[in-house]
Amino acid sequence: MARLALEVVVRPVKSQQQLEEFKSVTAAYLEWLGEDLGLLGGIERELASLPGSYAAEAGGSMLLAYAASGSGEECIGAVALRRLAGHTPTLGEGDAVAGVPLAEVCEMKRLFVLEGHQGLGAGAALVRALLATVPLLGYRLMVLDTLERMSCAIRLYSRLGFQPCERYNDCPVPDVLYFALQLGTAT
Numbered sequence: 001m002a003r004l005a006l007e008v009v010v011r012p013v014k015s016q017q018q019l020e021e022f023k024s025v026t027a028a029y030l031e032w033l034g035e036d037l038g039l040l041g042g043i044e045r046e047l048a049s050l051p052g053s054y055a056a057e058a059g060g061s062m063l064l065a066y067a068a069s070g071s072g073e074e075c076i077g078a079v080a081l082r083r084l085a086g087h088t089p090t091l092g093e094g095d096a097v098a099g100v101p102l103a104e105v106c107e108m109k110r111l112f113v114l115e116g117h118q119g120l121g122a123g124a125a126l127v128r129a130l131l132a133t134v135p136l137l138g139y140r141l142m143v144l145d146t147l148e149r150m151s152c153a154i155r156l157y158s159r160l161g162f163q164p165c166e167r168y169n170d171c172p173v174p175d176v177l178y179f180a181l182q183l184g185t186a187t
Contacts, residue, residue, distance in 0.1 A: 008122045009073070010129040013051065013062035022062055023047050025078040029112035033147075059083035059106070061133045065113065065122045077113035079126040081106050081134070084143060088169040097168050098180045100141040105168075106134065108144040111153065123156055131160070134183050141180055143168055148175040 013022050026047060046052060054060035065077035084097070084105040091097070097105045108130065113122045134142060143165060146153050157179050165180035 007068060008076070008125040009066045010063050010125050011066065012133075013064060018064055019050055019062075021064055021075040022078050022080075023050065025064070025075065025112055025114065026110050028114055029078075029110060032112070032115065053082040053087065054080040054109075059137055059139075061130060061137070063126055063129055063133075065126050067117060067122065076117040077111075077122045077126055079111040079130050080109045081130055081137075081142075082109060083107075083139075084168070090170050091168060097143060098141055098165050098182070100182075104138065104140040106137065106139040106142050108142055111144075119152065123153070124160070127156065127160055131181075131183070140183055142183060143178065143180045145169065145171060145176050145178050147173070148177055154179075 011018070013019055026043075030043065051060065051062055052058070054062045060080065060082040062080045063078065064075050066073040067076045068074075083103075084091070084107045085093070085102045087107065091102055093102065095102050108127070111123060111126060113120075113126075131142070142162075144157065144162070145168075146157070148154075154177065160181070162179040162181045165178050167176075167178050
């Protein structure tokens with residue numbers, strides 16, 4: 001039986017309730033992932049301090065995906081964006097990623113669609129909505145990292161124009177792949 005695409009609405013995180021929904025989706029992502037990301041410097045601290053580096057004032061963005069449910073809408077996914085500068089000890093002021101100065105590079109983080117809603121277009125809707133916000137923030141390059149085993153995500157990134165790039169962080173998790181998108185080239 002063919003699965004139909006969802007009608008997805010993407011909204012920016014603005015309220016405390018939406019912040020809690022973002023935390024909930026991120027917690028589901030971490031559980032689904034099954035990796036010890038505590039090595040990465042305190043995801044618990046990140047979640048406790050939200051919006052933190054994802055706040056608009058910090059050059060970031062947080063988005064949620066909603067789908068119609070029997071009782072109205074259900075939050076089914078999330079994605080965030082932050083300035084890369086200051087978040088990777090391997091790069092400093094004056095460095096560049098893919099030829100773009102670090103100050104003009106952003107990083108996509110925490111893209112996840114809840115199980116039962118994956119493969120129906122919500123991830124693509126979240127990434128496209130995020131890409132639409134980037135010109136307003138002055139970035140020229142978006143980077144992301146993902147695990148080699150996340151083949152659906154890798155296909156999505158490729159369809160949207162992301163290309164493999166050099167490693168830009170010191171992630172200790174094995175089998176991490178790195179991607180970049182020169183902004184203004186997304187599909």
